[in-house]
Amino acid sequence: MRYHDHHFHPFGYAAAATGLDVYDAADIADLQRRLAGRAQQVDGAVIAERLNDETLAERRLPTAADLDEAVVDRPALVYRYCGHIAVANTKAMELAGVGAGTPDPDGGSFDRLPDGTPNGVLRETAIDAVARAVARLVPPQTDAEVLAALGALPTMGIGSVTAIVSPEEPLWVGVDDEIGALVRLAPDLPVAMDVLVATRSPAALSRAAERLAAAEGPVRFAGWKDFSDGSFGGHTAAMHEPYHDRPDTRGTVRLDRRLAVELGRLSYGLGGIVAIHAIGDRANDLVLDVMEELIGLGVDPAATRIEHASILTPAAIERIARLGVTASVQPAFIASEADWLPRRLGPERMERVYPFRSLLEAGVQLVGGSDAPVEHPDPERAIRTAVERVGFNPAESLTRKQAEALFAPPGH
Ligand SMILES: [Zn+2]
Structure with missing residues (x-):
């Protein structure tokens, strides 16, 4: 059997493979050295991928002040490896017009200094405005770079992936029209791709499904993805x-229920599934x-993921099984989170995290992915x-x- 990776970000993976990957930076001084080195090599903005603050000595x-010591004259943006946090230098925040008077966006927040000035740490949707401003100054990945990165997949036994792709805002800075790039690359792709489209625009979802249907190669529209x-x-x-x-936070909800139901129905009507990211209980x-709600409106449970x-709470496991929702899990998270997750969750909740066997025993359909470039x-x-x-x-x-x-692979 050739493997299928059920949760894969092709352009994020290519960006990490061809760009500056700082996952193994030893400390902030090491990160600064790498950013300064990158600044010597590239024009425009300096982007780094896959920062892991849990393995930095500090x-x-x-913060922005730390990044400014390495790159002060142009924008720099460092993504945490999960993709849900990024750190901007002062220049990048200026370019995006982010300052003391900027409110937190819906579904995101700026970490702030005591006087209210954002300190450079961007959480969730707060990344978007800065990434958009900086993206204009990043030389796009070439088709050859993307194909070379994806060429590694067959050597790992992977024959196909469920690819998460964004039609307008890049999930990772690098390619501005990911759907267009995929359609163009389709005849040369080394793996087949079922494409989940990450968008909050119904028009963009319909348009992406249409464009993917025209691809000449092993690429097909597979549904809609949200956070x-x-x-x-x-x-x-x-x-x-x-x-x-x-103890001051229970995390950030990014879900818009009304919009999720609308886009979920649309995706199903277009022949796709509904896939929504959920980590916390x-x-x-x-x-x-x-x-x-979607199943009540006639969506096939097998098309919900x-x-x-x-x-998950025990009640949620039961509910997933009863509704017939698929759980798309990433076992590799376990290895990279082992050192620090107990601090986040405490002992009681550690018993309930990544409950793969309980899900299977409850009768839940489980599929596995890497979430690369996260893992x-x-x-x-x-x-x-x-x-x-x-x-x-x-x-x-x-x-x-x-x-x-x-x-x-799906359907097996
Ligand atoms: Zn992902």
């Missing part, structure tokens, strides 16, 4: 109870409300992690066979 996010919350790493996954290490309950379903796309790593679950509730381990089945 164990904190850098309901953020990440554990960024303290933005929406939880019922506050974070263990930040509160977000998962909110997404299940949407799925239940929660992306991540990371932490390495090699399915073998994910399969091993789902079986071993080092540092996580071992009662939720899968057998090798169950773990392999997560990466079966």
Whole structure:
């Protein structure tokens, strides 16, 4: 069997492969050195991908002031590896017109200095305005770079992916029209792609489905993707109870229920599925409300999917099973979160996180993905992690066979 990665970001993956990947930066000084080095090599803005503040010696996010020490004369933007947080330097915030008077956007926030000035840390939708302003100053990835990056997938046994692509706003800075790029690249793609379109515009969704239908190659419209919350790493996954290490927050809800029902019905009418990102237990309950409403309106339960379903109450597991919603999980998160997730969640909730076996035993359809570039796309790593679950509730381990089945192509 060739593997299928059920949650993959082709352009984000290519951006991390061809750009500046800072996942293994040792400390903030090391990050600064790499940013300054990159500034020597590229014109325009300096972008870095996959920052992991949990493995920096300081164990904190850098701020605009930290980035300014490395890049002061032009914009710099550093994405956290989850993609739900980014840090901008002062120049990038100026370019986007972000200042003390800028309010937090819906579904996002700026970390601020005591006087109210944003300190450079952008959470969730607060990334968008800065990324949009900076994107104009980033040389676009070439088709050859994208194809070269994707060429690594078949060597890992991957024959096809469910690709998450944005028709207007780039999810990662680099390509402005990802649908257009995919249609252009279709005849040369090394893997087949079922495309989930991430947008909040009904017109953009319909148009993307139409454009993908015209692609000459193994590319097809597979549905609509949205976000309901953020990440554990960024303290933005929406939880019922506050974070263990930040009692002042329960995360960020990004879901617009009315719009989600509208876009979900539209996607189903276009022949696609409805896939919504939910990591926190509160977000998962909110997404299940949407799925239940959609199913009541005639959407096939098999066409509803929660992306991540990371932490669930026992009642939510039962509800997912009863409704017939698919859970799309990323076992590789376990390995990279083992060191710090217990601090975020505390001991009681660690028992309930990534409940793969409970989901299977409840009768839930499970599929597996990497979320690359968040995690390495090699399915073998994910399969091993789902079986071993080092540092996580071992009662939720899968057998090798169950773990392999997560990466079966759709319909198998
Ligand atoms: Zn993703």
